[in-house]
Amino acid sequence: GAGVSQSPSNKVTEKGKDVELRCDPISGHTALYWYRQSLGQGLEFLIYFQGNSAPDKSGLPSDRFSAERTGGSVSTLTIQRTQQEDSAVYLCASSLESSGLKAQYFGPGTRLLVL
């Protein structure tokens, strides 16, 4: 079956612009996670969605970052007023449930470059 898909694959933007990154999880997966991979920080958790529960936003680095998940499926990560330190690969993952009992499957990522 289809895996996690993310778009765009690459995004180049100018400092100060807003960007939107999209994630389509595996069909039937109720849990969705966003992570960020950068050279200096490794792989960091950003935000998590599970069904209709309130998202866990504890990993978002600043209030410029936000995410939503519509209809329990597609998710969009928005970065407002981008900064050069936002340059990273943004990874989305989904799993059948959030407890850790099931593995998280990752998408190919969106490579963001802020000039």
Place this chain on the structure above:
Amino acid sequence: AQKVTQAQTEISVVEKEDVTLDCVYETRDTTYYLFWYKQPPSGELVFLIRRNSFDEQNEISGRYSWNFQKSTSSFNFTITASQVVDSAVYFCALAGSSNTGKLIFGQGTTLQVKP
């Protein structure tokens, strides 16, 4: 606090050698899950294995094997008879039961297998 340490930043071996990637974790949760992911040059994180904290049996899958020891908080990964296709960055990760399943990653070990 939860933490994963992969002390080996880079390992280089010659094809057919055995290689062990170390992973040490810290958590106060009594129930937790440990994972290994592979990130080949293409960039996508590939799930390899998940173990829960109550199952200390070692696992073997083809040339891959994992040794989980709670006494030393370690979850090491061994590749037997390494191949060039094993060249990748390998990440160990932890999901505590108190953490909504979000993964805490180690810094990764880059494995280079030379022909």
